[in-house]
Amino acid sequence: MQDAIVIRDLVVDRGGRRVLHGIDATVPSGTVTGLLGPSGSGKTTLLRALVGVQVVTAGTVTVLGHPAGAPQLRRRVGYLTQAPSIYADLTVQENARYFAALQGRGTAEADRAVTDVGLRAAAGQLVATLSGGQRSRASLACALVGDPELLVLDEPTVGQDPVLRAELWARFHAMAAAGTTLLISSHVMDEAARCDRLLLIREGRLIADDTPAAVRAATGVDDLEEAFLRMIQESESGTAGRETS
Numbered sequence: 001m002q003d004a005i006v007i008r009d010l011v012v013d014r015g016g017r018r019v020l021h022g023i024d025a026t027v028p029s030g031t032v033t034g035l036l037g038p039s040g041s042g043k044t045t046l047l048r049a050l051v052g053v054q055v056v057t058a059g060t061v062t063v064l065g066h067p068a069g070a071p072q073l074r075r076r077v078g079y080l081t082q083a084p085s086i087y088a089d090l091t092v093q094e095n096a097r098y099f100a101a102l103q104g105r106g107t108a109e110a111d112r113a114v115t116d117v118g119l120r121a122a123a124g125q126l127v128a129t130l131s132g133g134q135r136s137r138a139s140l141a142c143a144l145v146g147d148p149e150l151l152v153l154d155e156p157t158v159g160q161d162p163v164l165r166a167e168l169w170a171r172f173h174a175m176a177a178a179g180t181t182l183l184i185s186s187h188v189m190d191e192a193a194r195c196d197r198l199l200l201i202r203e204g205r206l207i208a209d210d211t212p213a214a215v216r217a218a219t220g221v222d223d224l225e226e227a228f229l230r231m232i233q234e235s236e237s238g239t240a241g242r243e244t245s
Contacts, residue, residue, distance in 0.1 A: 133158075
């Protein structure tokens with residue numbers, strides 16, 4: 001399987017401190033890959049580097065065969081930021097149709113995206129009147145309208161109730177089955193089991209790049225949160241050993 005994303009020795013400095021420390025990772029095409037780690041671990045910085053809006057200190061990021069941020073990727077990559085990035089004075093439907101038009105798509109694609117994120121009943125509402133969770137889903141609809149080959153989603157399920165979260169994950173897997181590659185960040189470890197592959201990050205360092213089954217096997221525990229904690233302990237003990245040698 002060809003890799004949609006290839007990251008090699010990625011280093012990012014922000015505000016005078018190192019945020020990402022030599023990240024090496026791959027994201028296979030047609031999969032749902034989870035980027036998981038606690039808040040402040042560098043997830044958003046890594047996603048920004050993937051879509052080409054983050055200045056990098058060193059290393060390379062290749063996306064769909066091109067350098068991250070290349071003009072050829074503008075209509076092939078969809079990006080959902082953590083904060084809703086839509087127009088509050090437009091309705092949900094107007095936002096979706098506007099972003100669809102930017103991608104050369106019609107109203108049918110826009111309306112379908114609104115339905116896919118569970119906002120059909122709220123299509124005529126102004127974004128300013130929506131709840132936080134609804135605003136996130138409206139932003140997701142706008143990211144979906146271009147039918148991108150790669151979707152980069154920063155915390156897309158935050159603020160959603162359990163039923164809607166399950167529906168969104170079912171939608172993500174349906175898209176992957178149709179050939180779309182999804183990279184989804186989350187700090188909620190119970191979402192790790194929903195992913196085909198995991199990138200586990202802590203304090204700007206990647207401590208795992210593998211399938212959930214392989215992570216469980218490597219740590220000897222079934223609970224992925226416990227597995228993550230064990231990997232953290234192992235990585236920290238390894239660092240301490242190198243510093244004293």
